[in-house]
Amino acid sequence: MKNQNIKENLNERRHDLYTKGPILRTILILTLPIAIGNFLQTAYQITDIFWVGQLGKEAVAAVSICFPIIFLMITLSGGVGFAGGILVSHYKGKKEHKKVDFISGQTLLTAVVVSLFFSILGYIFSEQIIGIFGVEKAVFTGALSYFRVSLIGMIFVFGYMVYQSLSRGVGETKTPVYIVLSTVLLNFFLDPLFIYGWNFFPALGVAGAAMATAITQMIAFIAGLMVLLRGKTGIHLKLRYFKPDFSQIKKMMLLGIPISLEQSSRAVGFVLINIITALFGTVALASYGIGSQMISLVIIPALSISMANSTLVGHNVGAGNIDRAEKIIKKSVILSFVLLSVVGILFFIFANNIVSIFINSNDAEVIREGGFFLKVVSLSFGFIGAQMAVLGALRGAGSANATFYIAFTTIFFQVAVAFVLARFIFHNQAGVWFAFLAANIFGAVLAYAVFSSGRWKDKKMLDKPEVRREIEEESSLAEV
Numbered sequence: 272m273k274n275q276n277i278k279e280n281l282n283e284r285r286h287d288l289y290t291k292g293p294i295l296r297t298i299l300i301l302t303l304p305i306a307i308g309n310f311l312q313t314a315y316q317i318t319d320i321f322w323v324g325q326l327g328k329e330a331v332a333a334v335s336i337c338f339p340i341i342f343l344m345i346t347l348s349g350g351v352g353f354a355g356g357i358l359v360s361h362y363k364g365k366k367e368h369k370k371v372d373f374i375s376g377q378t379l380l381t382a383v384v385v386s387l388f389f390s391i392l393g394y395i396f397s398e399q400i401i402g403i404f405g406v407e408k409a410v411f412t413g414a415l416s417y418f419r420v421s422l423i424g425m426i427f428v429f430g431y432m433v434y435q436s437l438s439r440g441v442g443e444t445k446t447p448v449y450i451v452l453s454t455v456l457l458n459f460f461l462d463p464l465f466i467y468g469w470n471f472f473p474a475l476g477v478a479g480a481a482m483a484t485a486i487t488q489m490i491a492f493i494a495g496l497m498v499l500l501r502g503k504t505g506i507h508l509k510l511r512y513f514k515p516d517f518s519q520i521k522k523m524m525l526l527g528i529p530i531s532l533e534q535s536s537r538a539v540g541f542v543l544i545n546i547i548t549a550l551f552g553t554v555a556l557a558s559y560g561i562g563s564q565m566i567s568l569v570i571i572p573a574l575s576i577s578m579a580n581s582t583l584v585g586h587n588v589g590a591g592n593i594d595r596a597e598k599i600i601k602k603s604v605i606l607s608f609v610l611l612s613v614v615g616i617l618f619f620i621f622a623n624n625i626v627s628i629f630i631n632s633n634d635a636e637v638i639r640e641g642g643f644f645l646k647v648v649s650l651s652f653g654f655i656g657a658q659m660a661v662l663g664a665l666r667g668a669g670s671a672n673a674t675f676y677i678a679f680t681t682i683f684f685q686v687a688v689a690f691v692l693a694r695f696i697f698h699n700q701a702g703v704w705f706a707f708l709a710a711n712i713f714g715a716v717l718a719y720a721v722f723s724s725g726r727w728k729d730k731k732m733l734d735k736p737e738v739r740r741e742i743e744e745e746s747s748l749a750e751v
Contacts, residue, residue, distance in 0.1 A: 288300070289301075289442065289582070289583055289586040289587065290586055290587055290590045290592055290595070294595070294598055294599055294602055295602055295606070297583065297599075298576065298579055298580075298583065298599065298602065298603055298606065301442065301444060301579040301582060301583065302572075302575045302576050302578075302579040303575075304444035304445050304447075304448050305439065305444050305575040305578050305579055306571055306572055306575035307448045307452075308435065308444065308447045308448045308451055309571045309574055309575050309578075310568070310571050311448065311451040311452055311455045312435075312451055312455075313567050313568050313571060314455045314458075314459075315455065315458055315484050315487075315488075316338065316564055316567065317564055317568060317629075318455070318458055318459050318462055318480075319334055319462065319480040319481075319484065320334065320560070320561060320564050320629050321462075321628070321629055322462040322463050322466050322480060323466065323477055323480055324561070324629045324630045324631065325631060326466075326476065326477070326631075327631055327634065328553055328554060328557040328630065328631075328634045328637050329407075329409045329410050329413065329553060329557075330413055330476070330477050331557040331560050331561065331629075331630060331637075332406065332410045332414075332553050332556040332557045332560060333406075333409075333410045333411075333412075333413030333414040333417060333477050334413070334414070334417055334477055334480065334560065335545070335556055335557065335559065335560020335561075335563070336401070336404050336406065336410070336414050336545055336549070336556065336560075337401075337414055337417050337418045337421065338541075338560070338563070338564075339538060339541035339542045339544075339545050340393075340400060340401075340418065340542060341418070341421055341425075342537075342538045342541060343535060343538030343539060343541075343542060344386075344389045344390070344393055344422075344425065345386075345425075345428070345429055345432070345538075346531060346535040346537070346538045347389055347531055347535050347538075350524075350527030350528055350529070350531025350532070351378060351381050351382045351385060351433075351524060351527040351531075352378060352382045352429075352432060352433035352436045352437075352527075353436060353527060353531075353666065354378070354527035355374055355375065355377075355378025355379075355382070355433070355436065355437060355440070355527075356378075356436035356437055356439055356440040356581070357440065357581065357585055357666060357667060357669060358374050358378075358440075359371050359374055359375060359378075359437055359440030359441055359506070360439075360440040360441070360581065360582050360585030360586055360589065360667065362374065362589065363440065363441050363442070363505070363585075363586060363589070371440075371441060371505075371506060372502075372506055372507050372508060372509070372512060373512055375437050375499065375506045375508060375512070376508050376509070376511075376512025376513050377512065377516065378433065378437065379430070379433055379434075379437070379496075379499075379508070379513070380513050380515060381524065382429065382430070382433045383426060383429070383430055383433075385524075386425055386426050386429040386430070387426055389425070390422045390423075390425040390426060393418075393422050393425075394419060394422045394423075397415060397418055397419050397422070398415060400418070401414045401415050401418060403542075403546065404545060404546055404549045405546075405549060406549055406553070406556070407553065410553060410556075413476060413477040413478075414477075416475075416476065416477060416478035416481075417477045417478055417480065417481045418481075419478075420478045420481035420482050420485060421481045421484070421485065423485060424481070424482075424484065424485025424486070424488055424489065426492075427485065427488040427489040427491070427492040428484075428485075428488045428492075430492040430495075430496070431450075431451075431488055431491045431492040431495055434447070434492065434495030434496065434498075434499065435447045435495075437499070437506060438495075438504065438505070438506070439578055439581070439582050440582060440585070441504070441505035441506055442505065442582060442586075443504040443505045443506075446498055446504050447495070450491050450494045450495060450498075451491060453490075454487040454488065454490055454491045455487070457487050457490070458483050458484060458487040461482075461483035461486060461487065462479070462480055462483045464479075464483070465478075465479030465480070465482045465483045466479035466480055466483075467479075496508075529672050529674070529675045532675045532679070536675065536678050536679040536682050537678055537682055539682070540682030540683075540685060540686055541563075543686045544559075544685070544686065544689055544703060544706075545559070547686075547689050547690060547693055547703055548700055548703050550693075551693075551699055551700045554634075554636045554637055554640060555640065555699075555700040557630070557634070557637045557641070558626075558637050558640035558641035558643075558644055558700070559641075559644065559700070559703070561626050561629045561630060561637070561641045562626070562641050562644040562645050562648070564629075565618070565625060565626070565645060566645075566648060569611070569614050569615075569618060569649075569652060570611070570652075570655055570656070570659065572607065572610045572611065572614070572656070573607045573610070573611050573655055573656035573659040573660065574659060576603050576606060576607045576610075576656070576659070576660050576663065577607075577659040577660055577662060577663030577664075578663055579603070579663070580599065580600065580603050580660060580663035580664040580667055581663045581664070581666045581667035582667065583596075583599050583667065584596045584599060584600065584663075584664045584667030584668050585667035585668070585669075587599065588667065588668050588669070593728055596664070596667075596668065597728075599664070600660070600661065600664040600722060603660040603663075603664065604657050604660045604661060604719070606660075607656035607657055607659065607660040608653045608654070608656050608657045608660075609653070609656075610656060611652040611653045611654075611655055611656030612652060612653035612656075614649075614652055615649040615650065615651070615652030615653060616649075618645055618646075618649040618652070619645075619646050619649040619650065622641075622642040622643070622645035622646045622649070623638055623639065623641075623642035625642075625645065626638050626641035626642050626645065640700070643701070643704065644700075644704045647701075647704040647705055647707065647708050648704065648707045648708060648711070650708055651707070651708045651711035651712055652711075654711045654712045654714070654715035654716075655711050655714075655715070657715040657718070657719065658677075658681075658711070658714045658715040658717075658718045658719075661677075661718040661719060661721070661722045662674050662677060662678070662718060664722070664727075665677075665721070665722065665727050668727045668728070670726070670727040673721050673726070673727060676721070677714065677717055677718050677721055678714075680717060681710055681713060681714035681717060682710075684709075684710055684713050684714075685706050685707065685709070685710030685713075686706075688705075688706040688709050688710065689702060689703045689706035689707075690702075692705055692706055693706075
């Protein structure tokens with residue numbers, strides 16, 4: 272009884288903060304722990320690049336072409352997790368806590384099954400997938416080994432991401448930080464052990480980096496699952512919630528399809544950009560790999576604000592506070608634009624120095640080209656921030672179709688511009704770099720135009736009778 276009262280008081284305090292507290296302060300309170308968690312999560316890839324970089328440009332290129340493929344596979348199955356997080360956020364706003372617990376269990380079950388399907392499919396066709404890039408043999412061999420090991424651990428990577436999404440939905444952002452901090456530190460020490468070998472540990476090369484990540488993500492997923500089962504952080508899973516209900520699973524997948532399409536369109540775009548970049552050789556591919564990982568680090572503040580927006584807008588839409596939701600969006604766009612612009616200035620100044628950290632000093636071409644890539648893209652960091660803030664808010668409002676339209680249009684624009692500039696204007700990878708600059712500005716303008724239209728205010732997911740009725744029926748059955 273005492274634990275139940277503590278949980279209810281915690282839920283009430285969060286609800287009051289998200290729906291009544293000072294807007295800028297609330298955004299920052301929710302964003303900070305999310306940012307720390309995202310930074311630590313990104314540290315997995317950065318750690319891999321750091322240790323693999325000492326093996327040379329071929330090893331970096333091998334890992335680089337795997338990242339967008341793995342990202343694509345996660346996004347294809349990830350819409351269910353995002354949809355679950357949004358539904359959880361809405362029901363938290365309505366203070367309907369039993370429905371939150373039920374939806375969380377069904378979401379986790381569905382997401383794990385879908386991720387297993389894509390992992391098995393990817394492993395079967397792994398050679399054909401890596402072969403698309405047409406890279407030299409040394410790069411192909413390393414990429415194939417890294418990709419296959421990553422697929423084996425995909426269920427844990429994705430399972431932990433779903434746990435994070437559900438936790439964000441109820442406003443619990445601190446516990447995921449503690450979990451990922453522990454596993455990132457472990458990964459930093461396991462990477463060199465598996466990559467270079469030591470005593471009875473064989474040297475696995477680039478595959479060793481994937482092995483270290485798989486092990487640490489498995490630990491993170493188990494820890495997150497235990498937290499949800501204990502029920503002290505806003506969600507209390509029970510075993511009966513994992514019993515598959517196929518009508519519920521079908522509905523969750525349908526709700527997640529637009530989000531999966533949005534995210535996967537980005538991933539497909541990254542794959543196509545990789546293919547275009549690979550046409551210009553290993554140096555270009557390695558430069559892009561290091562630069563893109565640095566960008567993933569840079570955008571963490573914007574990504575975190577975007578995720579906070581999904582939760583805050585979801586809570587306020589669920590509570591009927593549409594005007595407050597709109598104010599949250601506007602302030603978060605300004606905050607994100609300013610933060611990323613400042614970071615962009617720093618990256619423009621120190622671009623070459625940053626790249627040199629992640630590659631053998633003998634690969635001067637990669638340092639020079641990677642630095643040029645960062646300088647070009649850094650000019651548009653502020654626009655990345657603005658776009659991501661809007662997209663997070665639209666997801667929180669349940670307007671997933673709008674986010675898919677923005678993402679698909681922006682990615683199509685970027686790939687088309689990259690192809691034209693690289694093949695017919697610059698005749699080298701510089702065309703790809705400037706396509707990033709153009710697409711980031713274009714995407715921000717498009718996103719803000721969609722937001723300004725006000726149509727997102729009519730996309731209240733839980734107000735759809737068929738969605739609300741089915742969830743209520745299933746959650747009632749789960750309580751029996």
